[in-house]
Amino acid sequence: DLPINFRELLDEHQISLRRRFEQAVEGTEEGESRTLLNRIYTELYITEGLREEVHTHHEVGQLETAYKASRLRDAPIKNKDILKALPGQHASIRVVLTSGVAGAGKSFSVQKFILDWAEGLENQDIHAVVPLSFREVNLIGDEQHSLLSLIQLFHPTFQKIPTEQLELCKMLLVFDGLDESRLFLDFNNSQVVSDVTQKTSISLLLTNLIQGHLLPSALVWITSRPAAASQIPPSCVDRLTEVRGFNDAQKEEYFRRRFTDENMSNRILSHIRNSRSLYIMCEVPVFCWITTVVLEHMLTTEHRGELPSTLTDMYSHFLVVQTKRKKKYQQEHEVGPQELVEGDKEVLLKLGNLAFDNLEKGNIMFYQEDLEKCSLDVIEASVYSGVCTEIFRRECEIFQKPVYSFVHLSIQEFLAAGFLKHQINRHLDLFVRFLHGLSVESNQKILGSLLGRTNKKQKNVQAVIQRMKKITIKMSPDRGINIFHCLMEMQDRLVHREIQEFLKSENRSEKKLSDIHCSALAYMLQMSDEVLDELDLNRYNATPDGRRRLIPQNLSETLLFFLLLNESLLHDRLSDCGLSETHLEVVASALKSNLGHLAELDLSKNKVQDSGVMALSAGLERPNCKLETLRLVGCSLSGLSCVTLRSALKSNPSHLTELDLSKNKLQDAGVEQLCGFLQSPDCLLKTLRLDICSVSESGCAALVSALMINPSHLMELDLSYNKNLKDAGLQHLCGYLQNSGCRLKKLGLVLCHMSERGCAALASALKSNPSQLENLYLGHNLIEDPGLQHLCGFLENSSCTLQTLRSDS
Secondary structure, eight states: OOOHHHHHHHHHHHHHHHHHHSEEESSOOOGGGEEEHHHHOOOOOEEESOOSSOOOSOHHHHHHHTTTGGGGSOOOOOGGGTTSOOTTOOSOOOEEEEEOOTTSSHHHHHHHHHHHHHTTSSOTTOSEEEEOOHHHHGGGTTOOBOHHHHHHHHOGGGGGSOHHHHTTSOEEEEEOOGGGOOOOOOTTOOOOOOOTTOOBOHHHHHHHHHHTSSSTTSEEEEEEOHHHHTTSOGGGOSEEEEEOOOOHHHHHHHHHHHOSOHHHHHHHHHHHHHSHHHHHHTTSHHHHHHHHHHHHHHHHTTOOSOOOOSHHHHHHHHHHHHHGGGHHHHOOOOOOTTOOOGGGHHHHHHHHHHHHHHHTTTOOEEOHHHHHHTTOOHHHHHHHOSHHHHTEEEEOOGGGOOEEEESSHHHHHHHHHHHOSOOOOGGGHHHHHHHHHTTSHHHHHHTHHHHOSOOOOHHHHHHHHHHHHHHHHHSOHHHHHHHHHHHHHTTOOHHHHHHHHHHHOSOGGGSBOOHHHHHHHHHHHHHOOOOOSEEEGGGSBSOHHHHHHTSOGGGHHHHHHHHHHSOTTOEEEOTTSOOOHHHHHHHHHHHHHOOSOOOEEEOTTSOOHHHHHHHHHHHHTSTTOOOOEEEOTTSOOOHHHHHHHHHHHHHSOSSOOEEEOOSSOOHHHHHHHHHHHHTSTTOOOOEEEOTTSOOOHHHHHHHHHHHHHSOSSOOEEEOTTOTTOHHHHHHHHHHHHTSTTOOOOEEEOTTSOOBHHHHHHHHHHHHHSOSSOOEEEOOSSBOHHHHHHHHHHHHTSTTOOOOEEEOOO
């Protein structure tokens, strides 16, 4: 039990936090935007562990590519349980790292957790919750502090608590917004700080706290965007969670809670559902707020145009709606609903300058000195424009040092695009989409005074569209997909309509697909709820590069999840499509999440290699994987792949009926490893192809030994083109063929260097068990006439059921 005076001080701290966190701010710091958190809070979708896709592209791209997959993720973890062990977990949880894209709700989840604790509703085993946001910690710069003085600086109540009592309580330290930190966290620094009163750099305090050297009794919770989360070594983290914003049900709940008018919420929901890109973006709570601001304004005024259906449309209107709030400062008559007032131009361009200059630097938080570099006077600007209160906000006036930020990263990118219409690279994909969206006449009309003199001639826009289509052909597949995004922002629907017609046609294989059509098809598969019964890339009438565009690197997550998880009888053929190891990791992830839909997977003629098989095996071994056919022909595999496959298939052996590993250098060692799966009593394999696998006598002996233990399921065996098999290997095989449990119907032994002696042994075995075999292939062997005479004895047997015999040389 804690001393009474200590408990009273902690109660005082708890009351202080309740007052501080009970109000929420959506988008801005303006008083009219504040409301009780519990009135507007919508439960967020949070999962334990991070999604397995590699985050190599823009966060908006991550939302779009992960949209389909997110529906089949593991069960979510509740925000209030973030520090609690799940059923079956016995290890204690001290350090939690929560990741999430910008605007996903990380700070809201922290605020809700703290408020629930402060109100005495949840996690009452924790004596004190101490929030320390990185944007505030940045303000103390290079000052040296002890952990105690740092806590006391931001939470004065702790100045009354004796140091020796600090370690008596169970404390949670919450560090929100690691991505906003300007500190360098060096976990390789060997300097240990264990005294809570020892002064040192803030960076060293944090690393020692996370590593457990400093105040080891304390719990630590850190939030961050994905790119910055890697600063914390995995060995220091007990639990990884991801805030994924809103799922579909939570989006609907948000809009219904936001509007008391049911008709208004229904109209807004109906509109965003019809615009796929907007609907997916609404996974981000901040974008939901942007959407409500724009659509509520347009639906409650005399607006007469179409409602925004693209990102650029939405942000253009958002900019205008917010700048029109200048009326409350200047008491001027409000300007027309579709115009950007001239007086805001200078402020917006300066904000665009700030946005663009810091985009590549990764800066999303700004301080007074950052603004001064762009000659931006926020105080003056706030008098003339609503921009600096609704789009560019001021927060955390602790130490009289304000901190500024755009309401969302995408707003920063939108203004950067308006400021400068060039400087393109991968991480500026959304920026580029905005650039092209700003070329559309309707958006230029809205933002005319900001953009200055623009050429509104439609023929020029069409020229840009045609040039973009030509550029796409020369670009890599993953770059080409963003060009199609740009076409959609420019409201060019021609390619979109052509692909829709293609998908509806019955004779798809006869219709020629250009490379731009392939990129467009990839885009539409990503954004559509429609499903395909079968995907066979090699049947499309397109160039090899065009087929590869159907599975570009940065969209493989969406496409493969889409294709693998939506159709109960799906056959997915991806052979000879240039798949990389990253793609294979995605396939494996699909197999893990798969609910039994995928029956056939053909990855032949891709450079899968042993590392790729290791990735695939992680999915194959899962009980919910129901794969029946696996083809890995010519995939540069070695015997090491068989070790991995054996382990995975033994864990989940009862579904696979066809395994084709032909044209891989497995050698005897690989085949011997594979036998561990074949002899499993639950193995139901019917077809095994090992042609051109460098198998010799010892490999054949091991194979036969395994089949003798479990002989009754295999119906097709192909050992062709294994030149070192020879007569000695065939004699081992004959032991299996004459087994009464053998049900083999098709046997391939082409070019196995079999002579008359081997043929005699084969004929003898088949005579003793003649009633099953229907197809026998013996071409390109050295059997000659005497060998054929031995076979004739088998063919004359009345029980012989052979239908096909090929023995050509």
